[in-house]
Amino acid sequence: MNKDKIFSSAVLSKSELGVDSMKKDEILKDETLSKSLPLISNVMLQAKGPSGVDLVDQEKSVEVDKGEFWKQPDGLGYKPCLDFSRDYRRDSDGVVKNRKRYLMVVVSGGLNQQRNQIVDAVVIARILGAALVVPILQVNVIWGDESEFADIFDFEHFKNVLANDVRVVSSLPSTHLMTKPVEGSPPLHVTPSWIRGRYLRKFNREGVLLLRGLDSRLTKDLPSDLQKLRCKVAFSALRFAKPVQELGNKIAERMKTKGPYLALHLRMEKDVWVRTGCLPGLSAEFDEIVKNERIQRPELLTGRSNMTYHERKMAGLCPLSAMDVTRLLKALGAQKDARIYWAGGQPFGGKEALNPLMQEFPHLYNKEDLALPGELEPFEKKASLMAAIDYIVSEKSDVFMPSHGGNMGHALQGHRAYAGHKKYITPNKRQMLPYFLNPSLPEAEFNSIVRELHQNSLGQPELRTSKIGRDVTKYPVPECMCNDSHYDS
Template identity: 65%
Template sequence: MARARILNSKLNPSPFLHLISLTPFSSTKKTQKFKKLLLPSTSLSLIVISLLAFFAFSVILLLSTTINIPQTSNLCSVCSPVTPLSSSSASSRVLLASLFSDNSDGTKKPNLSVSEMVPLPAHGIMANLSVEENQFWKQPDNEGYKPCLDFGLGYRRESPGIVTEKRRFLLVVASGGLNQQKNQIVDAVVIARILKAALVVPILKVNFIWGDESEFSDIFDVEHFKMTLQADVRIVTTLPFRHLVSRQSVETQIPFDVSPLWIHTRFSKQINEEGILVLKGLDSKLSKNLPSDLQKLRCKVAFHGLRFAGPIRELGNRLARRMWIEGPYIAIHLRLEKDVWVRTGCQTGLGAHYDADISKERSSKPEYLTGRLNMTYPQRRLAGLCPLNAFEVARLLKGLGAPRDARVYVAGGKPYGGSEALKPLVQEFPNMVTKEILAREGELLPFANRSSALAAIDYIVSLSSDVFLPSHGGNMGRTMQGHRAYSGHRKYIKPNKRMMLPFFDTDEPMSEAEFGAIIRKLHEKSQGQPESRTGKRDRDVIAYPVPECMCKRNSASS
């Protein structure tokens, strides 16, 4: 059935199908005519028929050894959906991947070539723009890196026992915002693999800031999650009844930077004896420096397994197309929410009244303040620990060469200060929109008071932008950095706050041209070029997928 569906498509025919058409089984009439013309004697006929049969057998053997590829083997050839399928070789690769996407029992195998959330194509360079403007829209060179999840032989040998596990279960409670929860879910899969345990679909803790009560299935496609990872770990929707009625201890005391050995030593006995392990407070606790196969698993979960639920994907893609159809656009993750100013210990730039309100709330909730408590606000700002406000983002974009008429999509929660907070950006870039402006009447209504779903919509629209810029570090920025690299090295601008902010504050007279030249120079190496984790300890593979999850392959092997 899979073969029939593919042959009815408009893809160019595979060379393997062409070989099949040359076998004696392809046309009975042609074979009979061939024998009448060229085989006058019975003995000669038998010899030639034997040769033809041998040839057919050889072709079938060649096919079976060539395209019977294990799901966890070389995925480079089926993991680059960004490149248009214009050539016959590309069409053949997709055809072969699709032909073998079904199990014999009728269940679906994960097809990584189509499971990734792929952005809309980047726009080309436009005419009538200045050199600086053209440079701003220019996409970085991917240097030949493509997604490549080559799991090792040892990993694949262990998989059959792990994916059939029915005695040990891991349950993880993920907290925080959407991208923080995504990171914990990624690590939950890895920990389940380390412990050789079945993973229960994670529980999303109610966010105390936004009050979002969404469950996993409200945000992510559960069946896709299970199917994509079925060769790596067993995932179940609910616990067996015997565990539902048993008393469960919850582990919350997990130190930072724990290794697979630590996980195995600390929890193996408990999960073997009790049959279940419940983990909370997992955020960023698992080491960023894991063995290669576990790093690949992280990428597989983040970029393939965690696909958003259907209604979110549908609206997100609809809004992305509305932005994309009118030409290239910039997406900015603007961190101007009230809790961000409280947690970072920074000032809003909106005036004394707003800053006094933030200071009062911070004093009443000192536990919210994160990192370097002994630093003053000016010290924090110059150290790059504060979010850029709308005025600073506007100056940065202008300095980088963004045209005034550029279309700007602003992702993020409701800014503290409302429209007043966005005014400096709108003044410099009047074609600025948010999801609330872009959506039509009633489209966002199903997601009211669901911050994670709204963040997921922002994520989809941002992924398809030609240029992405975060105003502050954080989980969204890091995940978007890696995902844009994984999906074809879409331009990602990482603000160099430490180096550029002194030029924002200088009292020395400086022309816009001089300021722009300085800003472009400071950011020439931080605009989406492939950057490796090699030699950079503690870099997150989700933000830096080279080299574990991306590799260089020549055309012959890819």
Template identity: 60%
Template structure:
């Protein structure tokens, strides 16, 4: 049955054809009755009317059957438990941003107006309509009480979000109940937060109750039985591989523990499983109430002053170590990074045989504060713009941010926005602080990441899902040569930057089954389609 929320109630298709038939005019147009008609004419007319009505009825039934016409949703109530009745609940469960400001007034230049203009979403809206086979299986899988899956999610906040989404998909593939995921202690930040400290666990369970069964703890009947722990999982595993490798084992033992899931599940899943990932990422993983409330308060404090930019500046010490890049702060700071990198070469994630200059021109280095300032200025960001810095503590402290503050003095952080004591409950809890940054960034009019990463990809997909909010992805490989060319004037530089980024503003971008594109970052077309009625 069609989803009533996102299908327009249209007239039956045959009504559009009736006016072209004489019979239609006869049946549907008012006609004056002749005075004192002959009895034989009355009998003949009635007989003809009944005959024509009968024939027309047969024709219409044949037409409807051949065209699979569905009556308007408001006419017939759902008659099957398989009908999609989740849409009203899903439309309320998504984490949505504050509205974009739109036109910012008459006292700005056309370039500035263009900077704030939101991209054309081309009519795409969320559509999580699962197939009939998926929904039939849900009645059984969502009540599973014999097989249980435990997943340990590692890394930072957005790495954990990705692994939790994959865990739900794997539980579905294995037809297992999922124990609320365990968040591994973050060795870099020392964060010992549990799932319920970061996410709303009850909301997580409720949102997924039609897809899988989620339980808070392992049942006592499974605690002392045989347990299988798997941490060495190959990359790009498929549903077929998962089922063949673990299903019989899980059915025998009743409990399976998976670790090290980061980026192991294939990006090219069947359509229903892609929709399930979107359902987890954009609906089920709502932040815990204290985080959600403070994040919204800080977002409102930014929003009330007018349109704002959120930057995800990757200037932390570990980022410079891992990327093999120079900080731009001078030899004193670069020497510190080099020594750490040499003592811990396993941290380097880039290609070993590339020099810093090669890495930078290949787009593998984060933009530093000076480069970000030049880019924003060239794209038309007004100097008075309020900018929210969603990055962590930069290596080099205030010196690292000085070039950006010189061009855009209204740079703020959550520490500056928060009032006395508001951030105290989240001290030394990096995941909670990252979640607050996520919420404020989601509501920004423009979001710009300085260097890819999990948060950048998560916000790219989330901003697309809630209406294609502006997301400028710096084209580092194409633009950096112009940063080095002193012969290019400021006006030419601005024109070049706007042209280079004209098609990377957050417009709908199809995933197109590319092996490196996750549906959470590219929700079109599996999780979004063109509707006349908004999902939200």
């Protein structure tokens, strides 16, 4: 039995379980309809609609609207462009040949927080002219994932891609094993000169520097060459380990077999509702559970504790619910037959939380739906590896949309931009929610307003330099991408 037949049988078995609403009799009906289309088309050529417009023209109009959702933004000709300066290239030989200084880093958080810190660890190693020892991944206290760097990422690829920028080693050499490292945890947003001034003298003396807690420690506004290095690490060097990459590719291919697909990153887990100070809105009972947990664990609330739930929601600080996502997608032109992959953890409330989305878009799948028996088994109970599979399938999608901000959404925004500005919908929550709460607004007017609000939020090129503090791995133009009218060197 070939792969396509295996996948077809897998989808049919899930249909019977209610994952995909298309039943066998509907498939037969579709086949009968397709055979009848030439006859129907001939009849339509003779027919007029109520307004006197040809029905064929109406049909064409529907097809145009249907295709609009999948239309990609104008990338303005931007392509990856990592041309390092002559000074950077001249200094590289001395940096990679250095055998005196070794930087060790401990990175924390979930997968995409770790990615961000690894990117900055490479840049800090370059700033200090040091070799980088493969980063140590701190066990996540929430997920308990004990995966090491090489379980998640392709270490040899990482080392080889960066061979001309920073020397990467798997462990300290024997000459440095007994050295007591200089330890540090930089404050937020430090500059290269701060790092050199704070650590270089001790580093030269001791030979080993151990840094912890690198999340957002390095300034986002670096010299051009170091911004390019950030991009090189994020978009080229950090490739997932082969077993993870292969399964992610397979699942993405299964989504692609029947045409384009949308990837949604849904942030509807219980801890997300607790931490954001928001409510799932499924029922009074579920809302009460979230409120009680927040009272019992106030330290989980991530800031602005003086705001009410309603104030947070109207300020755009809450994740979109499944109903919000459904209405937004419909307004932006997604059709009922759109194929959707949803990434993320188990929604609080289980399948009930996804009901509005499933009812409107029955072709809704996640990795558990699409994987064949046994395929996910090696990755179960390893949150970072499961998140990596979601990342791969989302990156390869035709359209991506997050229901809330976060590290994964930010990483994918940059990755998709670097790949040619693939469509990325950023929900304009603060401006659109008043219209969502207006029940008297006609659907056509609602849809028109929502489309207008999002016309510049579809993944078009944006200059990182247009706002202070933007991350180049989220906005790679202009330092890491160039076109015929703009060449940054």
